[in-house]
Amino acid sequence: MCGIVGYIGDAEAMPILLDGLRKLEYRGYDSAGIAVLSEGMVSVARRQGKLERLAGEMQANPLLGRVGIGHTCWATHGVPSDTNAHPHADCTGRIVVVHNGIIENYLSLRERLEVDGHVFTSETDTEVLAHLIESRFIGDLYDAVRQSLLEVVGSYAVVVLCRDIPDTLVAARLHSPLILGHGRGEQFVASDVPALLAYTRQVTYLQNGEIAVVTREGARVTRLDGTEIRREPATIAWDAAAAEKGGYKHFMLKEIHEQPAVIAETLRGRMGEDRAHVHLPGLKLSPDELRKITKVLVIACGTAYHAGFVGKYAFESLARVPVEIDVASELRYRTPIVDEHTLALVISQSGETADTLAAMRDAKEHGAHVLAVTNVVGSSVDRDADSILYTYAGPEIAVASTKAYTTQLMTLYQVALYLAEVRGTLDDDARARFIEALQRLPEQMATVLETEPLVKKLAEAFCGVHDTLYLGRGVNFPTALEGALKLKEISYIHAEGYAAGEMKHGPIALITPQCPTVAIAVPGGVYEKMLSNIKEVKARQGHVIAVGATDDPDLRKYADDIIPIPRTAELFTPVLAIVPLQLFSYYCADTLGLDIDQPRNLAKSVTVE
Numbered sequence: 162m163c164g165i166v167g168y169i170g171d172a173e174a175m176p177i178l179l180d181g182l183r184k185l186e187y188r189g190y191d192s193a194g195i196a197v198l199s200e201g202m203v204s205v206a207r208r209q210g211k212l213e214r215l216a217g218e219m220q221a222n223p224l225l226g227r228v229g230i231g232h233t234c235w236a237t238h239g240v241p242s243d244t245n246a247h248p249h250a251d252c253t254g255r256i257v258v259v260h261n262g263i264i265e266n267y268l269s270l271r272e273r274l275e276v277d278g279h280v281f282t283s284e285t286d287t288e289v290l291a292h293l294i295e296s297r298f299i300g301d302l303y304d305a306v307r308q309s310l311l312e313v314v315g316s317y318a319v320v321v322l323c324r325d326i327p328d329t330l331v332a333a334r335l336h337s338p339l340i341l342g343h344g345r346g347e348q349f350v351a352s353d354v355p356a357l358l359a360y361t362r363q364v365t366y367l368q369n370g371e372i373a374v375v376t377r378e379g380a381r382v383t384r385l386d387g388t389e390i391r392r393e394p395a396t397i398a399w400d401a402a403a404a405e406k407g408g409y410k411h412f413m414l415k416e417i418h419e420q421p422a423v424i425a426e427t428l429r430g431r432m433g434e435d436r437a438h439v440h441l442p443g444l445k446l447s448p449d450e451l452r453k454i455t456k457v458l459v460i461a462c463g464t465a466y467h468a469g470f471v472g473k474y475a476f477e478s479l480a481r482v483p484v485e486i487d488v489a490s491e492l493r494y495r496t497p498i499v500d501e502h503t504l505a506l507v508i509s510q511s512g513e514t515a516d517t518l519a520a521m522r523d524a525k526e527h528g529a530h531v532l533a534v535t536n537v538v539g540s541s542v543d544r545d546a547d548s549i550l551y552t553y554a555g556p557e558i559a560v561a562s563t564k565a566y567t568t569q570l571m572t573l574y575q576v577a578l579y580l581a582e583v584r585g586t587l588d589d590d591a592r593a594r595f596i597e598a599l600q601r602l603p604e605q606m607a608t609v610l611e612t613e614p615l616v617k618k619l620a621e622a623f624c625g626v627h628d629t630l631y632l633g634r635g636v637n638f639p640t641a642l643e644g645a646l647k648l649k650e651i652s653y654i655h656a657e658g659y660a661a662g663e664m665k666h667g668p669i670a671l672i673t674p675q676c677p678t679v680a681i682a683v684p685g686g687v688y689e690k691m692l693s694n695i696k697e698v699k700a701r702q703g704h705v706i707a708v709g710a711t712d713d714p715d716l717r718k719y720a721d722d723i724i725p726i727p728r729t730a731e732l733f734t735p736v737l738a739i740v741p742l743q744l745f746s747y748y749c750a751d752t753l754g755l756d757i758d759q760p761r762n763l764a765k766s767v768t769v770e
C-alpha cells in the first residue's frame with residue numbers, strides 16, 4: 162500500500178504535494194518522493210525514510226513548478242532506498258511515474274525492455290511502467306499510458322507526467338484507489354480523500370480500468386479501450402480530522418474493516434491462472450527439498466504466534482508434516498532439535514520483534530531453512546530469511562493486530578496447500594475444494610462484518626465485567642487465545658483463553674454469572690464436544706456468547722447469544738471467527754473510553770527482549 166498525489170494548476174506544486182503526502186503517510190512511510198515540471202524540465206527528489214526527511218530537504222532546496230506528482234511508499238519490491246523510491250523515470254528522464262499496487266508480470270516486461278535497450282536503475286516493479294510508456298510514446302501521452310497498461314497484469318493506481326506535454330497529467334487505476342479532485346483552474350489526484358480535503362470537496366472516484374487526462378480545466382475519463390465515461394463529480398462531507406482514518410474513529414476499526422480487501426490481496430498473485438494450484442515464488446526450496454523436510458518449527462510472538470498455531474493444524478492435516486510451535490521468547494532459551502531438514506517458519510508483522518529475530522538466527526545456525534511470513538519489506542526478518550512471503554496487509558497502525566493476523570492466516574493456508582501438493586498428501590479434488598473455499602473467504606468475511614451492530618450491543622452490555630473466558634477446540638483453540646489477547650490489550654479486561662476440553666481441569670472454577678464465556682462453536686470435528694463444554698458452562702450459571710454457523714439450530718438451544726458466521730472448511734473458520742472477537746474487544750474498549758490505537762504499556766513493535 163502506498164500513497165500517491167498529483168497537482169496541476171497555477172499554485173506552486175511542491176507544498177501541495179508534500180501536504181497531500183503527509184495525509185497519506187498512513188499508507189506507507191518507507192520512502193517518499195516528488196517530481197515537479199517547470200520550463201521544460203522535470204526535477205525529481207526522493208528519499209528513503211519518512212516524508213519529513215524529504216520535506217526538510219525541500220525547505221532548503223525547493224522544487225519550483227506548477228505541475229507535479231508525489232509518492233509515499235510501503236515497499237513491496239526492493240528494499241526501501243533512495244533509488245527504489247518513487248517517482249521512477251524512463252531512460253531519458255522526460256517521463257516520470259508514481260504507482261501504488263503490484264505489477265505481477267514486471268519481470269517478463271523488464272526482460273523484454275532490457276533486450277530493447279532500456280536501462281533500469283531500481284529493483285522496483287514500477288520502473289517498468291516508465292520504460293513501457295517510453296517505448297510507446299510518439300507524442301500522445303494518454304495513448305502511450307493506455308497501451309502500456311493494457312499489457313500490465315496486477316494492480317495499479319498511477320499518475321504520469323511528461324516533460325513534452327507540460328499541461329497534462331495522466332492517471333489510471335486497477336484494484337488500487339485513485340480519486341480526482343476538482344478545483345477552480347486546478348486539479349488534484351490522490352489515493353485517498355484526506356489528501357484533497359484542504360483544497361476541494363468536489364471529486365471523481367476513478368473506477369477499475371479507467372484512465373483520465375487531467376489538465377488545469379478538468380479531467381476527461383475513458384476506459385482503457387478508449388470508451389468515454391461521463392460521471393458527475395461527488396461532494397465529500399467528511400471533516401478533515403476524521404478522514405485521516407478514512408472516516409473511522411480509530412485505526413483499529415479501519416483495519417478491521419479493511420480485512421476483506423487485504424485478504425483478497427494476499428491471495429492475488431499466488432493462485433495460478435487455473436485457480437487450482439498455489440504458486441509460491443518466494444519459497445526458495447525445490448520440491449525435492451520440501452519433500453525432505455521432517456519438521457516445521459514455528460517462531461513467532463503474540464498475535465503472530467496465534468497465526469502460527471492455526472498454521473500447525475493446517476500443516477499437519479493437509480501436508481502431514483509435524484509442526485513444533487513455541488513463543489519465540491521461550492524457544493530461544495531451550496534446546497529445540499533443529500537440523501537441515503527443519504523448515505523454520507518465522508511469522509512477524511513488523512519483521513523487527515527481538516525474540517523472534519533471536520530464535521530465527523538460532524534456527525539458521527543449526528541449519529534450518531528460514532521461511533519468513535512478514536508484512537514489512539526491508540525489515541530485519543525480510544533481510545535475514547532464506548525465503549520470504551509477504552502478507553500484503555498494508556501498514557498496520559493500531560497496536561492491536563487485526564488485518565496482519567488474518568493475512569498471516571491466509572498466507573499459511575497457501576503454504577500448507579502448496580506443501581500438500583508437493584508432498585502428495587492431498588488429492589486433486591480435495592485440493593481444488595480447499596482452494597475454492599479459500600477464495601470465498603474475502604466475500605464471506607464481508608458478511609461477518611455485517612454482524613457489527615449485534616457485536617457492538619453485546620460489547621456495551623458486557624464491557625463492565627472484570628473477567629472473561631474464551632473457549633475453543635481444535636483449530637479454534639488459537640482463535641480463543643487471540644480473541645482473549647485482543648480483549649486484554651485494548652480494554653484491559655482480564656480474559657482467559659483456554660482449550661475448551663481443559664476447562665474441567667481448573668478454569669471451570671472461574672465461572673459465575675459475572676464471568677461471561679465466549680465460545681467458538683463452528684461446524685466440524687469438535688463441534689459436539691464444544692456443545693458439551695457450553696452446556697457445562699450453562700450448568701454453572703455462566704453466560705455464553707457463541708460464535709457459530711449462521712444456520713445452526715442446535716447452538717441456539719444452548720448459547721445465550723450467537724454471533725453468526727458463514728460456513729467454510731473447518732480449517733479456515735479461524736479467519737472468519739476472529740472478526741467478531743476483534744469487533745467485540747474494540748467496542749468494549751470504545752464504550753469504556755480507552756485509547757484504542759495506543760493502549761497503555763504497549764508498542765506496535767517489540768524490538769527489545
Ligand code: M6R
Pocket residue numbers: 462463464465508509510511512513514517560561562563650763765766767
Ligand atoms: O510484529 P510482530 O508480528 O512480530 O509482533 C508480534 C507481537 O508483538 C504482536 O502480535 C502483538 O502481540 C500485538 N500487539 C497483538 O495485537
